Amino acid sequence: MKFNARVFDESFLDRCDERIAAFYQLWKSKCKNNSTPSRSDFDPIEMIEFLPGITLVDVDIETLELTYRLVGTNEVAVRGKDPTGESVKDNFHANTWEDAWGNYGHVIMTQGIAYDDSDIPNSNGVMVGDETIFVPLSPDGEHVNIVMLYSIQRRVSR
Incomplete structure (x- = not known):
């Protein structure tokens, strides 16, 4: 069992x-002039193959509260419910x-990436390997x- 194999740079690409x-290469292609892309830089049509595994989380810039904005169908199946519109803190899919x-x-504080590869129980209690990349989006290049x-x-x- 593996817990929290976490990487904050591109070295995860080796494994x-x-x-x-x-998916990471698609996101990186949107980083023009080393700037963090915004939500509007992504067309869902170019992301069709990724959509079932996509989750969008809104960040309240003042309180840093996180809310699920969109949760893909694969993610809903693994969780056993759809947390769209709910607090991440109350519905996260991680060990702690x-x-x-x-x-x-x-991701929020540095506008960097996070890669996490952990074993986590799914909604049926079965351990699954959960490999996730977290990337920032910013409307102004300053705030995620x-x-x-x-x-x-x-x-x-x-």
Whole structure:
């Protein structure tokens, strides 16, 4: 069992699933002049293959409260419910809130990326490998107002 294999730089590309790498490359292609892209830089049509694993989280810039804005169908299935519109702190999918906030906080405060590869129980209590990339979105290049996640799951070998 693996917990919190967390990386905050591109070194994860050496070991991540090819779908995570492809999503990251799409996000990075939107970072013009080393600026954090905004939500409007992404067309859902160009993201069709990723949509089931996408989660968008709104960030309250003043309080840093996080709210699920959109949760993809794969993520809903793994969780066993759709937390859209609800607080991330009350509905996170991680081993602890500290683990979850470690990723969100890094992305929000640094406008950097976070890659997390952890074993987490799904809604049926079965352990799954959950590989997630967290990337920032910003309307002004200064404040992160959305954290976009892309996750995939795999069976954990015993």
